[in-house]
Amino acid sequence: MSLRKLRKRQKSPMLDLTGASDIIFTLLLFYILTQNFLPTLEVNLPALNSENRQQNDTEQVIVLEAEGNFIFNGRSASLAEIKESPHEYFAGLKPELLVTLRVDKKSPAGHMVELMDILAGLGFSSLSFQGVPDVGKP
Secondary structure (H helix, E strand, O other): OOHHHHOOOOOOOOOOOHHHHHHHHHHHHHHHHHHHHOOOOOOOOOOOOOOOOOOOOOOEEEEEOOOOOEEEOOEEEOHHHHHHOHHHHOOOOOOOOOEEEEEOOOOOHHHHHHHHHHHHHOOOOOEEEEEOOOOOOO
């Protein structure tokens, strides 16, 4: 007898992918069918082109210009000047009332965040934001 006949024939391991192919096919079919029914939404955000604002006696507005300068009560100042003496610059603001930050879209975002930190340090907790309208655009 030869040794070959004594050895049992070893089968190579097989991986049955029948179940996996069914799942993959089902997922692919679901994806293709839902793509045809998903609505595509076009988002058109309104432009700020009007100067109509409600003015009241308690309105406290700080304007951040595109160049990074702040305007409050007719005074213009840079962020460095405000950091030097924030109590003096914001002396007319009342911490219990809402402060509106009117921000130009081209202004540095870091300036706005630093101003918010300064105002929080002065005790202001209510802030709102407004965009500055594009004057020359229809």
